[in-house]
Amino acid sequence: MxxxxxxxxxxxxxxxxxxxxxxxxxxxxxxxxxxxxxxxxxxLPLLVNLAAGSVWTGFWAMIALGIQHIAQGTDHLLFLLVLLLPAPLLAARGRWGAFGGVRYSLKRLLLIVTAFTLGHSLTLLTGAAGWLRLPSQSVELLIAFSILISALHAVRPLFPGCEAGVAAGFGLVHGLAFAGTLANLHLDAGRMALSIFGFNLGIDLMQLFVVALTVLWRRLLSRASVYGPIRVLGGIFAGVAALAWMSERLWGQSNLLTDLVEQAATFAPWLLAALTIAALGSYFWERSKRPAPASR
Incomplete structure (x- = not known):
C-alpha cells in the first residue's frame, strides 16, 4: 500500500x-x-509508546466526559430544572400556591435530585453493562416526553407531592441515554466498571453544580409575586422545546424550533445571572416595603 x-x-x-x-x-x-x-x-518500524497511560488518567477522563455530557445535554438539564420550578410551592385546588418555607423547599429539592440520580444511575449501570437495551429512538422520544410532563406540571400541578417518584421513573429513561455513550466504547470489564463510576460521578457533579446555581434565585423569587409568570413562562418554553424534540426524534429531521432551543441554551449563563439579579432586587424591594419596627 x-x-x-x-x-x-x-x-x-x-x-x-x-x-x-x-x-x-x-x-x-x-x-x-x-x-x-x-x-x-x-x-521502517513504527514504535508506539504505551507507557504514558494509566488507570487514573482513564478514570479522570470519564469524569470529564460525564461533566461534558450533562453540560451539553440540554434536554437532560431542562427536565430536571423545570421539574424543580414548582418545588418551593404548595399546591391547592389544582393550582400552585404560596411558598412552602425554606425547609419544605430544600427537602423537596433534595428528594427530587436524589431520586433522579438514583434512577439514571441504575439504568446507566445496567445499560452500559449490556443487561438492558432499548432502541435509541424510543429512549430519546421518552426523554422529550418527560420534559413535556414536567413542563405541564410546572404550569399546573399534575402530581403534587409525587415529584420524586416521577424524577426517579424518568431518570431510568435518561440513564439509558447516558449508557449509550459508554456502550460504544467497547471496554473490558474492569475499565467499564471504572468508566461507569467515573462517568456517573461526572454527571452528578455537573448536575449538582447547575442545580446549586439556581437555589438562590429560586428561594428568593418563589416568595415574590413575579415567580408565577417566571414559572409559567419556563413551563411553556420547556413544553414547546419538548414538542419540537419529539417531532425531530420521531421523523428524524431537525426543525426551526429545535435549532432555536439549542441557540437559546447558549444564553443560559446570562439568563441565570439575570434571574439572580431579579431575585436579589425583588428580595430587597419586598424588604424595603416592610414597616419599620416601632421604636421604644
Whole structure:
C-alpha cells in the first residue's frame, strides 16, 4: 500500500485510548508515521509508546466526559430544572400556591435530585453493562416526553407531592441515554466498571453544580409575586422545546424550533445571572416595603 502513496508515508492516529484519557468525542491523536525507505525498499518500524497511560488518567477522563455530557445535554438539564420550578410551592385546588418555607423547599429539592440520580444511575449501570437495551429512538422520544410532563406540571400541578417518584421513573429513561455513550466504547470489564463510576460521578457533579446555581434565585423569587409568570413562562418554553424534540426524534429531521432551543441554551449563563439579579432586587424591594419596627 505504501508504494501507492505519493509521499510513501502514512500518518497513524489513535481514535480511542482509554488509558491516556482519549475517549468519545476527542479528536484522533497522531502517534507516528509509517514510512517507506525507498533506498532499501523496506518499511521502517513504527514504535508506539504505551507507557504514558494509566488507570487514573482513564478514570479522570470519564469524569470529564460525564461533566461534558450533562453540560451539553440540554434536554437532560431542562427536565430536571423545570421539574424543580414548582418545588418551593404548595399546591391547592389544582393550582400552585404560596411558598412552602425554606425547609419544605430544600427537602423537596433534595428528594427530587436524589431520586433522579438514583434512577439514571441504575439504568446507566445496567445499560452500559449490556443487561438492558432499548432502541435509541424510543429512549430519546421518552426523554422529550418527560420534559413535556414536567413542563405541564410546572404550569399546573399534575402530581403534587409525587415529584420524586416521577424524577426517579424518568431518570431510568435518561440513564439509558447516558449508557449509550459508554456502550460504544467497547471496554473490558474492569475499565467499564471504572468508566461507569467515573462517568456517573461526572454527571452528578455537573448536575449538582447547575442545580446549586439556581437555589438562590429560586428561594428568593418563589416568595415574590413575579415567580408565577417566571414559572409559567419556563413551563411553556420547556413544553414547546419538548414538542419540537419529539417531532425531530420521531421523523428524524431537525426543525426551526429545535435549532432555536439549542441557540437559546447558549444564553443560559446570562439568563441565570439575570434571574439572580431579579431575585436579589425583588428580595430587597419586598424588604424595603416592610414597616419599620416601632421604636421604644
Amino acid at each position: 505504501l508504494h501507492q502513496v505519493v509521499t510513501h508515508k502514512i500518518l497513524v492516529s489513535v481514535r480511542q485510548d482509554w488509558a491516556r484519557g482519549q475517549v468519545a468525542g476527542a479528536p484522533p491523536a497522531q502517534v507516528g508515521v509509517i514510512e517507506l525507505d525507498i533506498v532499501n525498499n523496506r518499511v
